[in-house]
Amino acid sequence: MTRLTGRALRLTVFVGESDTWHHKPLYSEIVHRAHAAGLAGASVFRGVEGFGASSLIHTSRLLSLSEDLPVAVVIVDTEPRVRAFLPQLDELVTEGLVTLDDCEVILPQSRLRSTGGTPTTGREDTPGETDAKGKRSL
Template identity: 75%
Template sequence: MSLPGAAVRLTAYVGESDVHGHRPLYSEIVHRAHAAGLAGASVFRGVEGFGASSVVHTARLLSLSEDLPVAVVVVDTEDRVRAFLPVLDELGVTGPVTLEPVRVVRYGGRAAPEEAPGEGPA
């Protein structure tokens, strides 16, 4: 897949303990983005944060929070990302969802390591 220079970054903020069915919500978003053929998605776990509830969630040892903030980031063309937005509604994402224009300067998978002469699959 080739990703042109102009793209959009979607960031969906969810709680670590949010679920959809039996799967963490952040994982479900990544799997749905993959199934939709989007260019890429990553999940970033926050160490502290708060949202609409004004409750501060933190990873500090004394508080032992089990609901840390999580950001799911998806990058692709604007049309493809906007077409994915209804999936977030379907999954019940209630945290903020942002879109920012970005410029992709490099995109590509890693090449498979080359085998040394005489070596083959075991």
């Protein structure tokens, strides 16, 4: 199981909900490629309202329902792993915005107690690690 704590890089990709890659949603292709690249995690967030370079406001309000709401794909991993993934985005994202932010990943104290550990820096791969009750730790 992969565990990431300490310094990390957050990659955020802002695209439109209707943007596609080979007839699939673009946000889905980004998530699947991040997974295939072995990155620590990726999530997609659908926006309620927003605008981009076109200056056209997209909103989910009923009276002005948009079919192209803003979507943010957020990926977090170590800096070298995120930067190694950027060339794939060059191929996929032709419109939109890509940002990078330094961040710190922490585990809730309850998870630290359940694993019997303390925070570590960097990425650890610990397949099959179990606690005293035989449960797998994350």
